[in-house]
Amino acid sequence: MMQGKPSTPARRSDATRTAILEAARERFAADGYERATIRAIAKHANIDPSMVMRYYGNKEGLFAAAVSIDLKLPDPASLSRDDAGRTLVTHFVDMWEKNEVLTALLRVGATNQAGAERMRGIFADQLLPVARRACPDPEQAPARAALVSSQLLGLALTRYVLRFPPSVALAPEEIVAWLAPTVQRYLTAPYPA
């Protein structure tokens, strides 16, 4: 997820290591933290449970390694202030559709301390800078970013986690059409109160 140079000299066990990570992501996404047991993950990856411990230390270490995520949000500098809403929503739906790591993170964040902490970090490091650039008064950025995240994560929750049928049935374009104005307003509309 974040190794550009071959600082690590290509171990013979790399195949096993990535197999474990893939299985872990799948199980965390489907079951959450507690029910995704190391034994189940190992069986899913066709390896021995003890290998997980050798390569990732313990279950927390495995989780940390499995769900390191870069939202790849557009560069705040190059973001047009007028269609920031549409851009953000489109990008989010894309990410969620193809990347099960996000579902894993949301499921775990709901019941696990470390998972929630990780989500707060992503919020602060990745979404907040965008809001800081897109909204008029930087001092309002945290509140506006929180509103944006409530709508985006709420959609993810009802669509990918709780699976409300009408939410699952929405076409990506419909989602963008409905949510883009909301996000746009949260970012740029004058503060009510």
Place this chain on the structure above:
Amino acid sequence: MMQGKPSTPARRSDATRTAILEAARERFAADGYERATIRAIAKHANIDPSMVMRYYGNKEGLFAAAVSIDLKLPDPASLSRDDAGRTLVTHFVDMWEKNEVLTALLRVGATNQAGAERMRGIFADQLLPVARRACPDPEQAPARAALVSSQLLGLALTRYVLRFPPSVALAPEEIVAWLAPTVQRYLTAPYPA
């Protein structure tokens, strides 16, 4: 939660029973389904774990008894179509602020099959009828209700479960001011397509 007439003749163990339910709600809300162990719930209520089994059969039964919830949504018939958004948001914030059952349900729904099923039931039985009355074309009610729930549950997620600091910091009136127009639009604005 739903006994109007004294069909049950007031057992001597009622105090214990409700103490268990209260402790269960608290633990489910704080820890989710798996980590809220029967032993922890029992200790919290100062009773023996075996009493939980005697009175509620098993852990699933306890959960079902602990999180039966009535959203007490306003009667769809008496709902003014013009400020349905504000009414709904105000009502939701009120409920979430005072009732930890909702947090318990959301936490459990994220990782537990039965919990998610319960949330889908509440959505279909309680929110959908309101949408059916408030939106122009009844055929669009499911999609519109899904959008409304995505925003409302998203706020609950970031505020009460993940506890994003800026989301926690929002005053109830701010929440209403920002979210009411969103919900109103999801209910009554012409379908974009």
Place this chain on the structure above:
DNA sequence: TATCGTTGCCAACAAGCGTTGACCAACAAC
């Protein structure tokens, strides 16, 4: 060929889980 670190499998551990059944104390009916 001998050596040594790496990779993998296996069996086991202690702890915690949901759940059960035997047993005692308090009360109600007769």
Place this chain on the structure above:
DNA sequence: GTTGTTGGTCAACGCTTGTTGGCAACGATA
């Protein structure tokens, strides 16, 4: 007072969990 029902305690069960250490096979180096 005796009897039967109810409320509550205690100890244990079978099972799963995360985690550990020993041991055999492999691959490169010498």
